[in-house]
Amino acid sequence: MEIFGIPSQALFGQLLIGLINGSFYALLSLGLAVIFGLLNIINFSHGAQYMLGAFVAYLGLNKLGVNYWVALVLTPFIVGASGVLIERTMLKQLYKLDHLYGLLLTFGLALIIQGLFRNEFGSSGMPYPVPEVFQGAFNTGFMFLPKYRAWVIVASLVVCLSTWYVIERTKLGGYLRAATENPSLVQAFGINVPRMITLTYGFGVGLAALAGVMAAPIYQVNPTMGADLIIVVFAVVVVGGMGSIMGAILTGFGLGLIEGLTKVFYPEASNVVIFVIMTIVLLIKPAGLFGTQK
Amino acid sequence: MSNAISASVSAKSSKHLWVAFAIMTVILAVAPMWVYPVFLMKVMCFALFASAFNLLLGFGGLLSFGHAMFMGSAGYVAAHSAKVWGLSPEICVLLGTMTSAVLALVVGLLAIRRQGIYFAMVTLAMAQMIYFICLQVPYTGGEDGLQGVPRGKLFGVLPLDNDLVMYFVVLAIFVAVFLAVVRIVYSPYGQVLKAIRENEPRAISLGYDVDRYKLLAFVLSTTIAGLAGSVKTVVLGFATLSDVHWSLSGEVVLMTLLGGMGTFAGPVVGAFTIIGLQNFLADRVGSWVTVIIGAIFVFCVIAFRKGIVGELLAWQQRRQAK
Numbered sequence: 001m002e003i004f005g006i007p008s009q010a011l012f013g014q015l016l017i018g019l020i021n022g023s024f025y026a027l028l029s030l031g032l033a034v035i036f037g038l039l040n041i042i043n044f045s046h047g048a049q050y051m052l053g054a055f056v057a058y059l060g061l062n063k064l065g066v067n068y069w070v071a072l073v074l075t076p077f078i079v080g081a082s083g084v085l086i087e088r089t090m091l092k093q094l095y096k097l098d099h100l101y102g103l104l105l106t107f108g109l110a111l112i113i114q115g116l117f118r119n120e121f122g123s124s125g126m127p128y129p130v131p132e133v134f135q136g137a138f139n140t141g142f143m144f145l146p147k148y149r150a151w152v153i154v155a156s157l158v159v160c161l162s163t164w165y166v167i168e169r170t171k172l173g174g175y176l177r178a179a180t181e182n183p184s185l186v187q188a189f190g191i192n193v194p195r196m197i198t199l200t201y202g203f204g205v206g207l208a209a210l211a212g213v214m215a216a217p218i219y220q221v222n223p224t225m226g227a228d229l230i231i232v233v234f235a236v237v238v239v240g241g242m243g244s245i246m247g248a249i250l251t252g253f254g255l256g257l258i259e260g261l262t263k264v265f266y267p268e269a270s271n272v273v274i275f276v277i278m279t280i281v282l283l284i285k286p287a288g289l290f291g292t293q294k
Numbered sequence: 295m296s297n298a299i300s301a302s303v304s305a306k307s308s309k310h311l312w313v314a315f316a317i318m319t320v321i322l323a324v325a326p327m328w329v330y331p332v333f334l335m336k337v338m339c340f341a342l343f344a345s346a347f348n349l350l351l352g353f354g355g356l357l358s359f360g361h362a363m364f365m366g367s368a369g370y371v372a373a374h375s376a377k378v379w380g381l382s383p384e385i386c387v388l389l390g391t392m393t394s395a396v397l398a399l400v401v402g403l404l405a406i407r408r409q410g411i412y413f414a415m416v417t418l419a420m421a422q423m424i425y426f427i428c429l430q431v432p433y434t435g436g437e438d439g440l441q442g443v444p445r446g447k448l449f450g451v452l453p454l455d456n457d458l459v460m461y462f463v464v465l466a467i468f469v470a471v472f473l474a475v476v477r478i479v480y481s482p483y484g485q486v487l488k489a490i491r492e493n494e495p496r497a498i499s500l501g502y503d504v505d506r507y508k509l510l511a512f513v514l515s516t517t518i519a520g521l522a523g524s525v526k527t528v529v530l531g532f533a534t535l536s537d538v539h540w541s542l543s544g545e546v547v548l549m550t551l552l553g554g555m556g557t558f559a560g561p562v563v564g565a566f567t568i569i570g571l572q573n574f575l576a577d578r579v580g581s582w583v584t585v586i587i588g589a590i591f592v593f594c595v596i597a598f599r600k601g602i603v604g605e606l607l608a609w610q611q612r613r614q615a616k
Contacts, residue, residue, distance in 0.1 A: 042411050090596060099411055100357045101595050104551065107544055108591025115584035228422075231540060235419040238412060268430060275423035279404055282416065286407040 011264055012143040018260020019253065020149055020218065023156035024211050026252025028233045029240065030160055031207035033248040034167070037180045038200045041091065041102030046233070047226025048113040049205045052079050053212025055117060058128050058221045068131040068217075075213045076206035083205030087198050110227070117223035125220025152214050159210065160249045167245050176200065235278045241291015251289060310610075311476070314559055322465055331461040332529065337569045338468040339526035344549040344561030345475050346518035351547075352556030353479050354511040355491030359414040360401075360421025361519055361546050366538030367424060368394040368520035373440040373533035374433055383446045383454055387524040394520020395513055397424075402512035406505055409494075418540060425538045439534030443527060454528065464525060471518055476558055478514060487511055541584075548587065551594045554601030563602050 028046060035043045043049075056075045060066035066074070086109065094101045134148035167173035179186040179193050187193045212226070219225060240251030255274050262273040269276070281289060325334055343365055350356050372390035375381045381389070405416045428434045435441070445454035454460045478484050490497040490504055498504050527533045536542065545568060553564025568587070575583050594601070600608055 036411075040411075042415065090592070093596060097599075100414065101599070103357070103359075103411060103414060104547065105592060105595040107547075108588045108595060111544070111588030111591060112585050113588075115581065115588060119581050119585070231418055231422045234415040235422075238408070238415055238419065271426040271430070272423045275419050275426075278416070278419055282404045282407050 014260045014264045018257040022253040022256020027211040029248040031204040035204035044106035045110040047230030048110040049208040050212040051226040053209030054216040054221045057213040076210045079209030080202040080206030084202040087201040125222040128216035130217045241288020244290040247290025331457045335464045335529045341562040341565040342522035344565045346515045348550045348561040350515035357414045358417040360417035362542035363421035363424040364394040364516040364519040365523035368523035369527040369533040372524035372527045373443045390524030391520040395517040398513045398516035443531045554603030557603040560603040
């Protein structure tokens with residue numbers, strides 16, 4: 001069977017890879033958007049924290065025998081706690097300054113974290129086995145869908161949509177959005193805004209770590225896995241605009257799919273297609289597809 | 295990012311500036327007697343690069359996180375025209391610099407549509423796109439880069455293969471561009487740029503076409519960055535992917551921050567410190583260099599935002615105030 005002269009196996013295969021990449025773009029840009037909303041900081045160490053997530057899972061499995069499911073639940077808390085520590089000790093001092101300092105600080109942190117892991121583990125990738133439940137594949141008739149990949153897409157959709165629900169539809173999310181608009185007013189109502197900021201950063205970092213654990217069985221675990229990814233995610237964020245949670249999710253999945261399609265039709269451009277789209281969006285709608293110009 | 299800076303561009307400090315400039319030029323003129331000239335030339339190229347970056351960030355308030363794309367692509371063009379087309383070095387440098395300026399015009403037109411943090415992200419993303427293009431097109435030699443670029447004869451007479459001749463050519467370029475940066479900052483244009491940095495809405499309401507001023511600052515800065523990249527290629531004889539990688543874009547931010555953002559001498563001091571440190575550490579600690587660079591970054595942002603030169607100027611002002 002062929003579609004547009006492309007064997008359907010190849011087409012659906014690349015679309016699936018696109019959807020998988022899109023899941024990670026969505027999870028990461030969601031975390032960036034949540035952090036940016038409240039802290040006004042672009043978290044450059046997001047890629048390093050994603051890598052940390054994968055490494056915590058990898059080390060847990062190989063040193064302590066902790067299985068995938070436990071790692072999936074615990075890792076976001078462990079890495080999130082390190083984020084809380086970073087926020088309390090360092091980021092906190094920068095809120096009164098220009099926002100660019102936050103970008104520079106987290107850039108420095110990313111260099112430290114990635115450098116440390118490269119010294120310890122080298123730069124070659126290490127495999128993380130697919131959990132037993134998800135070994136094998138579904139035969140959908142038109143293609144083979146590996147079970148683990150299906151799980152990643154479903155899980156990241158669930159995480160993204162529940163984050164959206166909590167932020168846009170619950171009282172807690174209401175506080176969060178109010179604090180984004182006007183922190184001092186919310187503080188005056190007796191809500192502990194500094195603690196909310198700390199926990200928000202921890203949550204965003206935890207999301208990155210969760211993405212890291214989910215990525216471990218698909219991509220190999222290696223110290224630079226987040227370094228180039230984060231730049232693509234920045235482009236995703238520029239395309240979507242950071243004002244909207246749903247925008248971040250949709251843009252993430254959408255751009256992942258487009259990247260997958262490019263791999264089928266014009267593979268040479270697949271590395272740059274997201275940046276090209278960013279350029280076009282900047283020309284047409286500078287604030288981003290879902291953003292509002294401040 | 296500017297509160298630390300405004301003091302440095304006052305009339306009082308301009309006398310110190312000229313004294314410092316004279317000392318720096320004299321030191322650089324005699325330094326090759328003791329220090330390896332190629333190292334000094336590399337430092338001067340990075341000092342130019344950092345000064346160019348500082349023109350944009352320190353005086354224009356625009357943080358570009360993709361400045362490596364200009365240095366690197368200019369270097370590739372210079373290397374290609376020297377090695378493949380066999381052009382003379384002044385033409386190669388000119389072509390490299392022009393490439394950077396044209397690229398800057400395109401990137402700048404897009405990037406200035408967003409402000410602050412978005413500007414940084416857009417420039418970073420653009421630079422990553424250029425990186426992938428350099429990785430894939432056949433002219434750049436892919437992972438190997440372009441090696442063995444001949445230095446040739448400047449204007450057909452000066453033999454640049456002699457390190458000392460090359461050194462004084464680079465020094466002349468360095469001094470000329472340094473003075474040009476000072477001139478730009480003190481010019482009426484530079485003052486408007488400063489006004490935009492301090493308060494953009496006010497500059498708009500005064501009738502300035504802010505975007506054009508920013509775009510010009512971007513193009514000026516990247517033209518110098520391109521010049522630095524082209525000269526560096528001629529000096530070292532190669533152009534590689536690491537010159538267009540994001541880590542170099544980060545390093546130039548660090549040079550400027552560590553030396554002193556918004557001061558003239560700062561980027562020079564910063565470039566010297568960072569390049570010297572990298573040279574010194576490379577044999578001793580190997581891959582720990584990245585960690586150390588990251589740690590200096592964190593330290594500068596948290597506790598040393600004025601940078602070396604900025605702190606010196608502040609210390610001097612406190613002493614005068616007593």
